[in-house]
Amino acid sequence: MMTxxxxxxxxxxDLAVTAVAGVRESYSARPVVARAYERMAExxxxxxxxxxxxxxxxxTVCIGVSTDxxxxxxASAxxxxxxxxxxxxxxxxxxxRVARLVAPRS
Structure with a gap:
C-alpha cells in the first residue's frame, strides 16, 4: 500500500540518483507540459x-554518464x-534512461 x-x-x-557514482548529469524525465507549467508558475x-x-x-529518471x-x-546502480x-x-x-554520454574533463 502506497502511503x-x-x-x-x-x-x-532525485537526491538518490545524483548520489550514484558515475552519474555526471541528471535531466528531467517529466513531460514537457509539466515542465512548461512549472516555468510559468515559477x-x-x-x-x-x-x-x-x-x-x-x-x-522514470534520465541521466548523463561519462564515456569513461x-x-x-x-544505470543498474x-x-x-x-x-x-x-x-x-x-x-x-x-x-x-541514459540520455547523454558526457566526455570526461581533460
Missing part, C-alpha cells in the same frame, strides 16, 4: 517522473538507488 505521494517521493529519488519541480496508477508506481564509465552498470529511495513495492517499475 507516500509522488510529490513526496520524487525529490528523494516553481521548482523534480527531475524524476513518478506516475501512480491503480496502486502501481512507474518511476560503463553506462549499463551506472541508479535503478537500485531509486528502489532504495522508496520505489520498491512489487508493483513498482523503474526506468533509467
Amino acid at each position: 507516500e505521494t509522488a510529490a513526496d517521493l520524487a525529490p528523494r529519488i 516553481v521548482e519541480g523534480s527531475l524524476a517522473a513518478v506516475d501512480e496508477t491503480a496502486g502501481a508506481r512507474a518511476v 564509465d560503463d553506462s549499463a552498470a551506472v 541508479v535503478a537500485e538507488a531509486v528502489r532504495q529511495a522508496g520505489a520498491n513495492a512489487p508493483t513498482d517499475t523503474v526506468r533509467v
